[in-house]
Amino acid sequence: MRLAPALDHDDFPEAERSVLLLDGECRPLGLTVVPVDEPDGPGIRAASLAAATARYDLVVEREAAAWVHGVVPDLPRPLTLAVDLGRSRRTKLVTPPPREARFRSDDLVLLGGVRVTTPLRTAFDLVRLDPGEEASSTAAALLAVAGLAPAVAAALAQLHPGSPGKQQAIDRLAALPTA
Numbered sequence: 001m002r003l004a005p006a007l008d009h010d011d012f013p014e015a016e017r018s019v020l021l022l023d024g025e026c027r028p029l030g031l032t033v034v035p036v037d038e039p040d041g042p043g044i045r046a047a048s049l050a051a052a053t054a055r056y057d058l059v060v061e062r063e064a065a066a067w068v069h070g071v072v073p074d075l076p077r078p079l080t081l082a083v084d085l086g087r088s089r090r091t092k093l094v095t096p097p098p099r100e101a102r103f104r105s106d107d108l109v110l111l112g113g114v115r116v117t118t119p120l121r122t123a124f125d126l127v128r129l130d131p132g133e134e135a136s137s138t139a140a141a142l143l144a145v146a147g148l149a150p151a152v153a154a155a156l157a158q159l160h161p162g163s164p165g166k167q168q169a170i171d172r173l174a175a176l177p178t179a
Contacts, residue, residue: 006032006047006112030075042068047112052079058098059084059108059115062129063138065122068111071141084108084115102161119146124157127176128169140176150176 007017008031017033020026026033029040030048038044045068049060060068063076081098107121117125123139123146143153154174160166 005038005044006030006034006050008032008048008051010051040070042070042116043112045070045112046114046116049079050112050114053081053114056083056098057087057115058082059101059103059117061099061101061117062122062125065117066126066138066142068116069119069122069142069145071138071145104161119143120148120153120156123153123173124160124169127172128163128165136172136176139173143173143176149178150174 006029007020007026012020017026021028021033025035027036030045031051032048034044034048046060049064049068052058053060058081060079061082062080063072064080066072067075082101082103083098084103085100086102103117103121107117108115109118110116119142123142126135126142127139129135140150143150146153148156150173153176154170157166157170157173163169
């Protein structure tokens with residue numbers, strides 16, 4: 001039997017995962033541990049968050065999605081998760097409560113069995129919801145991962161349904177430096 005590459009509490013109890021870490025067989029990643037020979041990448045990073053998303057079918061978004069896509073070095077805490085109102089029911093049972101959002105099918109990608117916002121949607125949300133310079137530099141790195149020029153990203157963001165701060169976000173995307 002082949003185990004999942006991201007080993008969480010469903011695969012091994014905490015004590016056994018600790019032994020795997022101490023023995024040098026695994027390394028910590030996200031909310032799990034992974035074998036040391038498992039290559040790092042978006043799929044394994046997303047899979048390492050499955051325990052936090054699976055029960056309520058949450059979407060990994062914003063800073064956590066940027067981590068999944070490999071443009072920020074550390075997993076942000078608390079995790080930035082969202083309820084997709086077009087697919088899932090609202091839930092008040094998650095702590096902290098996730099943001100409620102509507103996602104188009106092309107806003108999401110399935111990585112490691114977890115729904116994650118695409119680099120473009122992640123960049124759009126970051127510049128829309130965070131006015132800081134760090135959000136802009138993360139957004140520029142996400143566009144580079146997606147292979148999108150800022151002008152193309154801004155044009156694609158025009159297709160996004162109305163959102164608070166949409167036009168400011170489009171202007172910020174267009175003004176990002178080309179990576």
